[in-house]
Amino acid sequence: MTKRRSALLTALLASLMLSQAPAHANGLDDIIARGTLKVAVPQDFPPFGSVGPDMKPRGLDIDTAKLLAEQLKVKLELTPVNSTNRIPFLTTGKVDLVISSLGKNAEREKVIDFSRAYAPFYLAVFGPPDAPINGLADLKGKTISVTRGAIEDIELTAVAPEGVTIKRFEDNNTTIAAYLAKQVDLIASGNVVMVAIAERNPKRIPALKVKLKDSPVYVGVNKNEPALLEKVNQILATAKADGSLEKNAQLWLKQPLPADL
Amino acid sequence: MAYQFDFLPVLHNADLLLRGALFTLELTAIGTLLGVSLGIVGAVVRAWQIRPFAAIFGVYVELIRNTPFLVQLFFIFFGLPSLGLQISEWQAAVLAMVINLGAYSTEIIRAGIQAIPRGQLEAAAALAMTRFEAFRHVVLLPALGKVWPALSSQIIIVMLGSAVCSQIATEELSFAANFIQSRNFRAFETYTLTTLIYLVMALLIRQLLNWLGRRYIARNR
Numbered sequence: 001m002t003k004r005r006s007a008l009l010t011a012l013l014a015s016l017m018l019s020q021a022p023a024h025a026n027g028l029d030d031i032i033a034r035g036t037l038k039v040a041v042p043q044d045f046p047p048f049g050s051v052g053p054d055m056k057p058r059g060l061d062i063d064t065a066k067l068l069a070e071q072l073k074v075k076l077e078l079t080p081v082n083s084t085n086r087i088p089f090l091t092t093g094k095v096d097l098v099i100s101s102l103g104k105n106a107e108r109e110k111v112i113d114f115s116r117a118y119a120p121f122y123l124a125v126f127g128p129p130d131a132p133i134n135g136l137a138d139l140k141g142k143t144i145s146v147t148r149g150a151i152e153d154i155e156l157t158a159v160a161p162e163g164v165t166i167k168r169f170e171d172n173n174t175t176i177a178a179y180l181a182k183q184v185d186l187i188a189s190g191n192v193v194m195v196a197i198a199e200r201n202p203k204r205i206p207a208l209k210v211k212l213k214d215s216p217v218y219v220g221v222n223k224n225e226p227a228l229l230e231k232v233n234q235i236l237a238t239a240k241a242d243g244s245l246e247k248n249a250q251l252w253l254k255q256p257l258p259a260d261l
Numbered sequence: 262m263a264y265q266f267d268f269l270p271v272l273h274n275a276d277l278l279l280r281g282a283l284f285t286l287e288l289t290a291i292g293t294l295l296g297v298s299l300g301i302v303g304a305v306v307r308a309w310q311i312r313p314f315a316a317i318f319g320v321y322v323e324l325i326r327n328t329p330f331l332v333q334l335f336f337i338f339f340g341l342p343s344l345g346l347q348i349s350e351w352q353a354a355v356l357a358m359v360i361n362l363g364a365y366s367t368e369i370i371r372a373g374i375q376a377i378p379r380g381q382l383e384a385a386a387a388l389a390m391t392r393f394e395a396f397r398h399v400v401l402l403p404a405l406g407k408v409w410p411a412l413s414s415q416i417i418i419v420m421l422g423s424a425v426c427s428q429i430a431t432e433e434l435s436f437a438a439n440f441i442q443s444r445n446f447r448a449f450e451t452y453t454l455t456t457l458i459y460l461v462m463a464l465l466i467r468q469l470l471n472w473l474g475r476r477y478i479a480r481n482r
Contacts, residue, residue, distance in 0.1 A: 167350065167430035169429070174429070181338070183339075183347075
């Protein structure tokens with residue numbers, strides 16, 4: 001009796017494992033069959049993802065998720081995550097994709113796969129659109145504001161040619177204020193920070209002059225999901241070609257999509 | 262306490278601290294000269310109720326003494342450019358220090374002037390002193406002599422207060438400290454050294470002012 005029961009249990013467990021295995025082997029079929037795409041999105045990182053006045057998530061990442069769901073012809077289910085738990089949500093199968101301003105690095109690539117980039121994320125020197133600056137050498141004689149100790153400060157200090165005056169301020173807000181008050185010619189910061197300027201002072205939206213560090217954002221996909229990864233890449237490629245990605249970048253980042261994305 | 266002190270990374274940047282300290286002294290010197298001059302004018306105007314300037318200085322003194330230095334600094338650095346007046350960060354720092362010290366020294370020196378008995382001025386007139394001679398020897402120098410310790414303290418307060426000028430990227434001592442600390446993360450050591458430098462500078466300025474006071478001011482009392 002006991003023996004037979006344990007045999008039954010083993011068989012049950014085995015069948016459970018078997019039935020799970022194919023489901024994991026092809027996440028794309030799973031999504032289509034289920035009829036919903038589950039995506040992890042940021043909730044506190046505007047303009048990529050934040051809670052809108054209607055208490056619904058909104059942002060560039062949310063719009064990218066919508067685009068993917070639309071193209072897959074399934075419903076979209078958003079899961080708000082933060083930067084520490086976004087990868088575990090994916091690897092434990094709670095979501096199908098992570099679209100959460102996720103940058104690529106070697107450690108992450110060991111754990112998950114990355115799609116092609118869907119939006120730019122970079123540190124750069126920005127300035128008036130009409131300022132004739134095309135490279136590091138053109139920075140000579142200019143004054144640049146930067147937030148002291150930030151990555152952009154370290155990067156800029158390392159590459160700035162002789163004759164550049166770097167004004168280091170206490171925090172992002174003072175760095176921006178110095179630029180807006182024309183106390184400096186240029187500002188070194190992240191492209192996301194430019195959105196804050198665009199919202200406060202649309203007349204002086206700084207344009208990209210010299211890139212310091214490039215780290216575009218990607219859709220995170222579980223390992224061993226070639227079909228899903230390929231589908232995501234294909235949708236993103238189409239979206240780039242037909243201008244949807246450009247539209248999102250203009251809407252949320254207030255900057256055109258870089259040509260090299 | 263398991264903290265491992267390591268002053269080496271800070272000492273590697275000693276030249277930055279030194280340059281910062283020198284700049285702080287420069288700012289203080291210019292700020293003091295102009296600020297105390299402004300204070301003398303303000304004090305005379307307020308003490309003798311010279312219209313309409315007495316009222317203007319009254320508003321100025323109340324405005325500056327009742328608002329934070331940092332806000333005054335931000336107003337000058339970020340506010341004036343909106344009015345079309347573009348000034349660099351060290352000019353803004355000096356201007357803020359002058360305006361600030363001007364207001365405080367107006368009140369300090371005014372106390373000295375008002376402490377001088379009217380009879381002394383009448384005596385000066387009786388001795389056929391010119392108005393300028395009377396002002397210099399009977400009013401200003403004795404007045405400064407009476408309030409010299411208070412004025413010295415205020416000058417040191419302004420020197421120490423110049424630390425906040427680092428907020429607008431003026432590269433004085435605090436800026437150097439913040440900068441070094443943001444590069445090597447040796448905050449404790451950096452600020453320990455910076456504190457010592459401020460202390461030494463304050464003591465030196467105090468000695469210098471005491472000497473100046475004995476040599477040129479109190480002598481005439």
